[in-house]
Amino acid sequence: MSALLETRTLSKHYRIGSALRGYRTLRAVDGISLQVERGEVLGLVGESGCGKSTLGRCMLRLTEITAGEILFDGRDISRASDKRLRPLRPRMQMVFQDSYASLNPRRRVGDLIAEPLRIHTHADGARRGEAEIAERLGELSHLVGLPQSALQRYPHEFSGGQRQRINIARALALSPDLVVADEPVSALDVSIQAQIVNLFMDLQESLGLTYVFVAHDLSVVRQIATRVAVMYLGAVVEIGPADTVLHSPAHPYTAALISAVPEPSVGVTTRRITLSGDVPSPVSPPSGCRFHTRCPSAQALCSMTAPALQDMGDGREAACHFPLLT
Numbered sequence: 410m411s412a413l414l415e416t417r418t419l420s421k422h423y424r425i426g427s428a429l430r431g432y433r434t435l436r437a438v439d440g441i442s443l444q445v446e447r448g449e450v451l452g453l454v455g456e457s458g459c460g461k462s463t464l465g466r467c468m469l470r471l472t473e474i475t476a477g478e479i480l481f482d483g484r485d486i487s488r489a490s491d492k493r494l495r496p497l498r499p500r501m502q503m504v505f506q507d508s509y510a511s512l513n514p515r516r517r518v519g520d521l522i523a524e525p526l527r528i529h530t531h532a533d534g535a536r537r538g539e540a541e542i543a544e545r546l547g548e549l550s551h552l553v554g555l556p557q558s559a560l561q562r563y564p565h566e567f568s569g570g571q572r573q574r575i576n577i578a579r580a581l582a583l584s585p586d587l588v589v590a591d592e593p594v595s596a597l598d599v600s601i602q603a604q605i606v607n608l609f610m611d612l613q614e615s616l617g618l619t620y621v622f623v624a625h626d627l628s629v630v631r632q633i634a635t636r637v638a639v640m641y642l643g644a645v646v647e648i649g650p651a652d653t654v655l656h657s658p659a660h661p662y663t664a665a666l667i668s669a670v671p672e673p674s675v676g677v678t679t680r681r682i683t684l685s686g687d688v689p690s691p692v693s694p695p696s697g698c699r700f701h702t703r704c705p706s707a708q709a710l711c712s713m714t715a716p717a718l719q720d721m722g723d724g725r726e727a728a729c730h731f732p733l734l735t
């Protein structure tokens with residue numbers, strides 16, 4: 410069976426600057442090939458600005474891509490028009506970090522959750538009637554743990570965690586196959602984060618969902634992800650089963666990310682690695698391996714030749730000339 414979603418050398422470049430000062434190309438996502446299998450939770454991790462959100466948005470074609478291909482359920486949607494995407498939209502949904510910005514403050518929660526049901530018809534073109542919508546609203550609020558009374562109220566009357574439940578209900582309204590969640594818990598208090606992560610996990614199990622879960626917090630990713638893709642400067646540097654990648658990283662960058670987590674239970678690294686310097690600009694990424702300017706294991710080869718993702722023989726791939734395990 411084919412993957413639910415596949416990207417092939419996917420790139421998203423932005424033109425930045427001005428006519429006066431000159432234009433430059435910012436490589437937010439630069440040639441990423443990966444597969445998201447049905448029923449899995451792929452965690453996307455990496456420092457701020459490495460391209461996680463851009464990749465998530467490209468996967469759902471919420472933004473035009475610059476190059477490469479995206480296949481959803483075997484169908485090439487890389488350059489599909491809005492009209493062609495429309496029947497697929499219900500099957501792919503996004504949950505954003507900012508639970509408030511995603512909700513129109515002037516509309517009642519019930520209307521907000523029902524909106525996708527009113528906009529999209531059934532697959533045969535039939536519109537949903539009000540009784541059907543009311544029944545679905547009842548199901549959805551139960552699924553995400555919102556009381557029925559919440560449907561009559563407005564977004565500002567809720568806490569951040571409850572608002573994220575509203576966003577999740579909206580995303581699930583049309584029974585999607587794939588949900589891309591972009592830092593869905595990072596704006597929440599730690600105690601509430603656990604509740605929302607648990608909700609994501611319960612829903613995934615009961616509804617058989619597939620997630621791409623973007624997060625910079627490795628302890629959250631470790632809790633929910635079955636596989637992890639580690640991004641650096643627009644590229645994937647390591648990808649594989651979450652336990653393998655987070656417990657015995659092959660790429661020095663993954664090891665450094667894990668080292669930076671204060672609580673040691675997140676991963677057990679073979680070495681403690683501290684990164685020096687800032688992330689280079691995606692406008693002019695370093696030659697060879699993009700990570701070589703900050704890598705403690707870098708050698709002459711690393712500044713000349715970009716390493717491709719290689720099979721490490723344990724179900725994971727890493728893009729490094731001198732991986733930590735060999």
Ligand SMILES: Nc1ncnc2c1ncn2[C@@H]1O[C@H](COP(=O)(O)OP(=O)(O)OP(=O)(O)O)[C@@H](O)[C@H]1O
Binds near residue numbers: 625
């Ligand atoms: N619309 C845009 N125009 C120009 N540059 C953009 C645009 N959107 C994102 N970028 C740039 O693309 C790069 C990747 O951004 P992106 O938001 O995808 O990273 P991220 O890993 O999700 O970071 P964060 O966790 O901070 O959101 C950054 O350098 C960002 O400034």
